Amino acid sequence: MAGPLTTIGFDADDTLWQNETFFRLTQDRFAELLADHAERDHLHERLLAAERRNLGHYGFGIKGFMLSMIETAIEVTQRRVPASVIAEILSTGQEMLSHPIELLPHAAEVVADLSGRFRLVLITKGDLLDQERKLAQSGLGEMFDAVEIVSNKTEATYRSAFARHGDGADRAMMVGNSLKSDVRPALEAGSWGVFVPHGLTWELEHAEAPEGHARFHEIADLGALPALIERIAR
Incomplete structure (x- = not known):
């Protein structure tokens, strides 16, 4: 007993x-950055699929989320994503890593x-x-x-x-x-x-x-x- x-x-x-609040805000920014390449709902589905695939490689957390965003951006732009967009994704991830509790x-x-x-x-x-x-x-x-x-x-x-x-x-x-x-x-x-x-x-x-x-x-x-x-x- x-x-x-x-x-x-x-x-x-x-x-x-x-925690999730900041992920959602970053996803909104991600959708704005790639608005010319994918509809918001489609982009969200692609990002979620990338996160699911990558859990075994990167685990849970912001760094894996950043890498999944970059992977998704490369996919939806057919490898033509501008370097400025990659830089912005990295910047938003770094902001998440320093956000006050x-x-x-x-x-x-x-x-x-x-x-x-x-x-x-x-x-x-x-x-x-x-x-x-x-x-x-x-x-x-x-x-x-x-x-x-x-x-x-x-x-x-x-x-x-x-x-x-x-x-x-x-x-x-x-x-x-x-x-x-x-x-x-x-x-x-x-x-x-x-x-x-x-x-x-x-x-x-x-x-x-x-x-x-x-x-x-x-x-x-x-x-x-x-x-x-x-x-x-x-």
Whole structure:
């Protein structure tokens, strides 16, 4: 029988701070740059296909996104994309890599409230340097007992992380905005999975909600997390 809840994992991007918003703004700029070569919807489909193909090569994050934009620009212009457009794509990507952190509502107070009462583990995907930068700027870093920046999030990821930094997956909870990456594989590992929807979620992170699973919960925002934890931890 599972023991009490002792460890809480948090996703970072679009759970603790804004992320997808900046990707969408950059995609809008990308569409403007290539407006003479492709319709916006078609360009979006081509870019998404490139991102899907390239995940195994570049992983998740801004650098892979930049390279996928460049690849898509070369494809839709039949290799005639001007150097000025490539330069602009690189510039917008560099802006993303230096954009100030914008914490989501309740993130700071909830992490502070839970810190010290539970083991807190940040489990996030993306570019190592970029994720480290965002965590440092967020002001939340010292409240986490451990940080895991991983190439992907699977059942094995959570089993391993919660074994190293907690009392095992069955005594842990994962909180995040992605059903595909944060919730479903955590449930498969035996943890609680808490879905915190974000207004914008990358298409490649969409998945069906595991309705009916005893350890699945959905909350409107992070402000509702402490009360949910109190109910579970009784």
